[in-house]
Amino acid sequence: MLSALPYVLASAFLVPGILALLIRNPRRSRVVGFGGGAVASFLSLVATLAGAMREVPMRIPLPAPVPWTASELFLDGLSAFFLALVFFIGFLVSVYAVGYMKEFDAHRRGQAAPLLMNLLLLSMAFVVSAGDMLSFLLGWEAMSLASYFLVVLDHEKKEARQAGLIYLIATHIGTGGILLAFLFLVRTTGSFSFNGFATVPIADPSIVAAAFGFALLGFGTKAGIFPFHIWLPYAHPEAPSPVSAVMSGVMIKMGIYGIVRFLFFLLPSPPASFGATLLALGLLSGVFGVLYAIIQHDLKRLLAFHSVENIGIILTGIGAASLCQATGRPDAARLLLVGGLFHVLNHATFKALLFLGAGAVLQGAHTRNIEKLGGLMRGMPLTGVAFLAGSLAISAVPPFNGFASEFAIYRGLWAAAGGAGTGGVFLAAMAGLALIGGLAVVCFVKVVGTVFLGNARSAQASAARDPSVAMEFPMGTLALVCLGLGVFPSLVLDRLMEITSFLSSAGVTAGAAVPAAGGTPFTVAIALAIAIGGLSLLRTFLLRRNGRRAGSTWGCGFPYATPRMQYTASSFADPILHVFQGILRPHTTRTERLSGRFLLEVEHETHFHDLLENGLYLPVYRLFVQAAFQARRLHPGYIHLYLGYILGAVVLLLVFFH
């Protein structure tokens, strides 16, 4: 019975996808393909929450993909948590895609999207439940390829093709790293299964360090950790919005899953330096991610940089957890890991919400450039409310869920800093997180303010309207979940405390993640609701008595204020840009066209030089291209030369191995 489960799951996702390919009518194809995916995800979510989470650890044997190996699915608490995440976001995004993907109705290739999307969801479910290296890598590759094809779905656009290429290269470098990391473990333990890795102790610390280094490269590339994040800001904007939501909300978390799996389950007692490295990379990702996000004009590119930031926050929690584990602070370690994992869920919720909102904006106003938007709250009130909820959540404003998980991380850092010795590191991490949080507020006030408030900056922005119910329902649900998890964080925290019980068994309960006396998120939410509600009523009452008039915005007495006089997103970001210009490197060029003494036209352009792209990746890329041109001489197209190569190879083999 149990062994049939993987097949049932696979067919539940793949059959609707294949049917969608066969159906001629594009609308029906969407409904069958994505609708089928949504139903499959929903049922799997229920099964995971009601069944799998209570039955862990659970093993399901699989037919071996390669002879002489054994494959199995192995579900423990951690897997079940990520599995639930995949299905939860998968369900809502599939519902959304039913409405959104009508953009592709004109193209036959749009009908491949359901199959690819369902394959992506299925392969992610496979990745987190794989119990051995081979099935893990198979799932990983299926995930990477399915997402690649989804990124280039719009392949008529040059940007999409370029983004796809960058993503493909990045993801394969990543897979290479993971493969090497696993091979180090396989070679020393002689086993392919995760349980086998964990049971055989590895004595040589240099092997452990090498495995960790390659795992960090591999999983870090997928997760978008600085400095491996380079593909994210290209691939996320070009992919169709539901795909961006899945990629940013769930797929990059597979990298986090891999890091947690390696660090806390597969590697034997990792030294403090691993955790310290992750902590430093986490803070760097956070600060760089949010700083680059602040200067973006492309709504989806901005959100992509925020994924880098949030992965940084998650990694700060996980890295600090590992550091605490290595330095004898088990209780703090547990809180930090719980906080990091909770932020995985929360980021998935609000980032999926924000990408879905961005998709609705894109479909309504046909532009991602926030300098051309504005005033959308009037035409798209529902999208606006949902996007505002997501923005409050991502800016970690209580009582939304982004705060709940950062709070757990802070409490862990605070508990760790209390111990003697290296406590200062954790205080510095707290200051870093605080800066990241403050900058995130800057960025999302900018986004909500310029996109949804004020006056429309273009005709298409004023014509934008709320999307169909299929697209509104997922956004509304996600917004409610953002608030719900913020007000009742213990729903998830309790569960995560159980999952992480291997770190410390000492009487740490969920109460440690939520302060007991007063001031819990719940009481604060109640207090806020009473205060704000009461004052709103008072305001309404006073206005009814005192009167209210509609007038134009104050324009210093001049009546002709136009939308062009509004503050732009670039101006809004300018103070931050000014302070951090050493990192952001703005380059401005100004060209003037004169006629005699009169100035006719001035052109003013500002560009940002990405330090990593120009300093590291482009030179390496050029080196590769040059090497490839040199290597081209080896295959000039003469068959006799190729036969000569074969002869040479045979001779060499005979010489060396005979």
Added chain:
Amino acid sequence: MTSAAHILLFVLLGPLLVGVVRKTKAFLSCRQGAPVFQPYLDLWKLFRRGIVRSTTASWVFDLSAPVVLGASLVLAAATPLWSRAVPLPMHFILFLYLMALPRFFQTLAGLDTGSAFGGLGSSREVAVSAMAEPALILSFCGLAYLGGADTVSGMVAGVPRERVLWHPEVILLAGTMFLLLLAENARIPVDDPATHLELTMIHEAMVLDHAGVDLAMIQMASGVRLVLFSALVSGTLFPEALSLPPFLAIPAAVLKVVLSGALIGATEAGMARMRLSRIASYLLIATVLAAIALAVRYAG
């Protein structure tokens, strides 16, 4: 009942503090100045006025004033002003992050009217607050160590008496908190609350399109937040005042607020407003001071 009294005290002392600041400033610059109680009269006037609402504004604008005042009152409920006990004890991280809620809505309302003034003020406000964040969290960490508690009320009340005043940690932390008080409450040298020149102002530009009841709520919230910060600074320096019997505690709180007002006023009178580009280094100074206070703790 005491909860209501606690919050009412914040609401009532806010205008007094603003009045004292203005009077001190006027006195030190050899002017007569408005009466100390003028801010009360201003609020009374504004509460009885209607509003002119921009046709561009959305519901976010309507919600902004209640959110700003409401969240400030919830923050006040966690701050010890006249006794150790507060209506809503709050972890200091929650307290700091809750400060972002009024800021978020205030700055959004600034952008909601489509005015360049609002955008300008909002942009500067969020930038200043973001850069103040590390200093705030480090100084709260320092206070939490000092007071041996992680709720805001507990840590202020727990500052040990014998260490007060001539101990470097206390001086450094109170100094940092005072620098942050000036930055977070739109005071000189970061912002100038008296000017209406758009090139220099932050807070005033942001609320330019608010009128009547809305403006009254926002000014009241500013007063509450100023009292809140003053309570934190003076609470760190004189924690004894929090354990007095009630009939002495309330006059002591009033005295603390009046003294804070005089100190803020004297600072404002003796200084010019900084250029905007210097604010970052000002806040960096605050961060480093807080870090030194923490380092002193690790050393001692």
